[in-house]
Amino acid sequence: MSYLSWAVPVALLMGLAGLGAFMWSLRSGQYDDLDGAAERVLLDDNNDDSIAADRAVPRTKQRACK
């Protein structure tokens, strides 16, 4: 029982860290183009600028169509 009192919280904390990482990756648009991410490894010029440019685009919540 005594070892459980620290093993369980450690397991939960690790789970929480995973959840946090997922939320972060979701927010930073890492799931926007899964196919592209797989193919981009093959490109020579490792140009990450465009990702930054992408993110500079404000994701407005406006929906033109009501």
Place this chain on the structure above:
Amino acid sequence: MSCCAPGAAGSLEEANTSIPPDAEVMLVSRRLDQGLMQTELSIPQAHCAACIATVEAVLQRLPGVDSARLNLSARRVSVIWDSQSPVPPMIAALREAGYAAHLFSYEQEASDPELGRLIRALAVAGFAAMNIMLLSVSVWSGADESTRHAFHMVSALLAFPALIYSGRIFYLSAWTALRAGRTNMDVPISIGVALAFALSLHDSILNEPHAYFDAVTMLLFFLLIGRTLDHVMRERARSAVAGLARMMPRGALTIGPDGTRAFRDLRDIVPGDVVLVAAGERVPLDGMVIAGSADLDASIVTGESTPTPVSIGEAVQSGMLNLNGSLTLKVAKVAKDSFLAEMMRMMEAVESGRARYRRIADRAAALYSPVIHAVAAIAFLGWLIASGDWHRSLTIAIAVLIITCPCALGLAVPMVQVVAARRLFEHGVSLKNGGALERLAEVDIVAFDKTGTLTLGQSRVVHSIVEDQADHMVAAALAAHSRHPAARAVASTQPAAAAAVPVDDFREHPGLGVDGWISGHHYRLGRIGWVGDFQLDEAEAEESVVVLSRDGRPIGYFALADITRPGTVTALSTLRAANIDVEMISGDRKTAVCAFADRLGIASWQGEFLPGDKVARLAELADQGRKVLMVGDGLNDAPALAAAHVSMAPASAADIGRNAADLVFMHRELTAVPAALTIARRATVLVRQNLRLAVIYNVFVLPIALAGFVTPLIAALAMSLSSVLVVANAHRIPGAASAPAAQHMTGRISPGLEQTA
């Protein structure tokens, strides 16, 4: 150049398709901060790393382009450019590199805050469910009493945030339904989840053996998967009418009685005002020509394939494109009475009609939830009367709610639709809403538009009697100066001519042709009577021939024909083999429609149909109990696309046509239509199978729950098993049979019928 870029053979043909004018690019672009504009282009052919490199490099080289990034999953590139510079020739540059690109408007797919909310709720529920399951497994495998108590309390701690954060999506929906005096699937879910949590918490504090925290969170997790997928598939807000409004020019150049020129807002222009329409512009308002003459391209308005020459005294409709010459119009109708506005009203009227269709899932849910409530209530009362034990009766009622809860039912439909949408995408078809898939499966007759749908809406030289190669170059050079479709077709036979042969004193004569001086000779290219008589082959009709003359003497001619969309013959025979009737509804002249229908073997056709007639024809078919799939592209098809049971448009369609259609096919081949039908039918079969599976599952577990034998372990097993079964079944939709790229090539090279008509 690379594995995927089509070769030179393709680029010539692509060059014929019209490139949208800069104004349209501006309209669909979004203005960003710091003087930047963002344009989205759809590139259906992009599919590998080499495509990414080529597309991005081509675009970034253009002057004014700040950055370009291709999203390979969506086959879409977003280009950010400087709004100070002129519109970069993005589509032309991509075409040169071998990629067909289409404008993509933001309204079609704005970023979706609701989806983000669902995914976050899903992540929290997943986290809680997995960790609680970890603890529950130790409890089930025989933890001692104090450990069990501790684990149950930890589980309660984990389940609580999931219950509040992830569960609120169901509570909100249930509350909305209850307030409106209805009930939906979310009502039993909300009651079941909340009661099960409360009871489990009560039992855990009293250190009872069973707690249902795992079932509660797992239920939320599974249902949220279904909900998220369903949201992805759900009908996207239709922006058809908004799209149409954007196609209408915003203003026009008017000439006052004193000769002053002013650019005025369309709404301020009244009948009797005088408006100028330059070459390349669309007619802003219905009116009458009082000066000038020009050829007007009405293909998008009426579906007529050959441009009509207009001159003084003739009436013109708004939306027609002025190909050459400049026109002065006297306005006859104000903006809100013009053709485009009328089209908009017509669409608004018919769009409300389709909302009556109820999706299979909704129908199932409406049947399901009262039954579940009744069974749970009966279980509670029955056990209360039989045993008098409140706690036990409540536990059983909750077990009934939880275990019969439509885990599989919630997944059954969206899962199939997501897989089907994926398969359709592999065939180059993008689906705008899940309901369309069900409607598509019911189709028993397909109505095709002609111009732009069965044909590519562009002329092409089928053969020419111009002996001398130099004369041929001259003809192409002359033609290259004109915007007329016939001239474009002649020019595309010798793409290098425009640069190689200089033309002096070029003039365009609307409705007749073009002339100019080249190396000391006077050349004319155009209509047969104007250029000079020429002995034609019997097969040629006058309007599809362009004659060339040198110094007044005819020296040859070019015979033109509208290009049939590749894959048309295959598509039509596949449809017939599947016992689906085919009908052609066109706004073009009856003679042209008849000849074309004959060649394709379409027995049933209608010509010279106005947009209202098309809608009326569809209504007539619907009254006979037919389910019509409308395939069309023009502005004149838009009301029909909105009115049909289900509709499809090619990616090359007018913005408005694409918006009004349920499905859009990206590749040029018409075979996308039967392919989509096959997938839709298969998907509907699987949806029904999945719903049946869900019912069978309930028939098995309900007695167990009613008898009070459901332990948390059994609930977890039953729920997971049924969900896995339904998901696995959804994947049985066959994939893309043949690579679209291969079809692309065969469609292009095959001679005869496939290409010309």
